[in-house]
Amino acid sequence: xxxxxxxxxxxxxxxxxxxxxxCGHNNVVTFNGSGKVTGLVGLGAGPLSLVSQLGDSIGHKxxxxxxxxxxxxxxxxxxxxxxxxxxxxxxxxxxxxxxSQPSFYYLNLEGITVGQKTVQTGQTDGxxxxxxxxxxxxxxxxxxxxxxxxVKEVIGVEEVKNPPSGYTFCFTSGDQTKFPxxxxxxxxxxxxxxxxxxxxxxxxxxxxxxxxxxxxTSIFGNRAQVDFIVEYDLEGKKVSFAPSDCSKx
Numbered sequence: 001x002x003x004x005x006x007x008x009x010x011x012x013x014x015x016x017x018x019x020x021x022x023c024g025h026n027n028v029v030t031f032n033g034s035g036k037v038t039g040l041v042g043l044g045a046g047p048l049s050l051v052s053q054l055g056d057s058i059g060h061k062x063x064x065x066x067x068x069x070x071x072x073x074x075x076x077x078x079x080x081x082x083x084x085x086x087x088x089x090x091x092x093x094x095x096x097x098x099x100s101q102p103s104f105y106y107l108n109l110e111g112i113t114v115g116q117k118t119v120q121t122g123q124t125d126g127x128x129x130x131x132x133x134x135x136x137x138x139x140x141x142x143x144x145x146x147x148x149x150x151v152k153e154v155i156g157v158e159e160v161k162n163p164p165s166g167y168t169f170c171f172t173s174g175d176q177t178k179f180p181x182x183x184x185x186x187x188x189x190x191x192x193x194x195x196x197x198x199x200x201x202x203x204x205x206x207x208x209x210x211x212x213x214x215x216x217t218s219i220f221g222n223r224a225q226v227d228f229i230v231e232y233d234l235e236g237k238k239v240s241f242a243p244s245d246c247s248k249x
Contacts, residue, residue, distance in 0.1 A: 001025075007050070016057070020048055041077070043132065044103030045234060054079060063231040064132060065246035066222055068196065073247045085231045085242045091189035092240040095232065096126035104129045105232065107220065107239060108187040112147055115154040115180035119146040124187075128218040130230075130239060136166070137198075137221040138214035151209065154180045163208060167200070170208040177207070184220070191241050197224045 007019040042049030043062065051062055063083035065076045096106040106126030111118050121127060121143055128139075139147065148169050152158070155178065157171035164170065179195035200208045200223075210223050229249070231240040 002048075016054065019050075019053055022048065040133070042103075043232075045097050045105070046103040049103065051232075051234070058083075060234040061232065063229055065229045065244055065249060066132065066226045067246045068226055069223075071247050075246060076249070083231055085229050085240055087242070090240055090242045091191065092238045093186035093189035095234070095237045095239045097234075097237075098126065104131075105239065106130075109184060109218070109220070110187060111185045113181070113183040113185065114147065114150040117150045117154060118185070119143065119150060128220050130220045130225075132222050132225065132230075134219050134221045135210070135223055136219075137211045137224050138217060138219045139211060140218055141213040141215050144211065144213040147211065148209070160206070164202050164206075166212075167202070167208040167210075168212050170202065170206055172205050173201075173207040174205055184224075189241060191228075192243075193224055194227070197226055 001023045003021050003023065004018045005021055006015050006017045008015045043051050045052060051058070051060075058080040061081075061083045062077065062079045063085060064078070067073055067075050093107055096108065098104070098106060107128055107130050108124060108126055109121050109128045110124075111120040121140075138144075148159075151169070152171075155171075157173070157177070160170050160172060179199065182193045182195075182198055184191045184193065198210055200210050202208045210221070227244060227246050229240075229242045229244045229246075231242075233240070
């Protein structure tokens with residue numbers, strides 16, 4: 001069901017009347033164990049998303065800065081001029097919106113470097129969705145398998161059998177385990193991730209790669225985006241990344 005109401009941003013005393021809201025009656029939320037979710041903010045390019053409704057008033061720009069899962073602070077969501085990032089360390093890549101999937105933002109991932117080894121995707125036309133609502137990163141299966149092979153070789157570990165539910169590659173780690181640098185090579189933008197962006201300390205001495213195989217959809221998930229300011233410029237058709245301590249900024 002759809003209804004209208006006013007959206008207010010109290011900190012700057014701005015109100016948008018007659019904003020469209022949707023209400024569901026059979027909602028299933030998979031990413032929150034408590035079930036205490038009051039709603040979702042639509043940030044896609046579809047006509048009913050909050051971003052599309054605010055449109056010209058925010059210059060078709062927004063950004064977010066996601067804090068680590070167990071942080072004591074909240075993530076930040078900014079619109080308009082407040083969302084613009086610049087300065088040293090900012091990299092940008094083309095934003096691709098496909099007419100068949102207008103709510104999704106696609107980027108082009110050319111490859112991933114693990115330490116000194118790079119695996120290429122061999123694709124060029126928007127092969128991965130960037131999503132703030134999906135936790136894990138998913139990659140096409142053969143590309144994923146090559147990535148895991150490099151991870152095993154560079155870190156020097158063997159995978160454990162029967163990994164925890166939700167993960168496909170886990171290994172025994174210790175204090176001496178050295179994680180390499182990971183660089184996601186998007187067209188025009190090399191984004192260097194920390195180990196925390198790609199590995200989960202699941203239990204004592206057990207680390208799991210927060211990347212899974214999926215032959216249907218590749219997604220750059222929110223864990224990989226933690227401690228980055230991510231700006232979406234829908235008019236300029238680009239996404240920009242800047243490393244940041246999101247708990248402070």
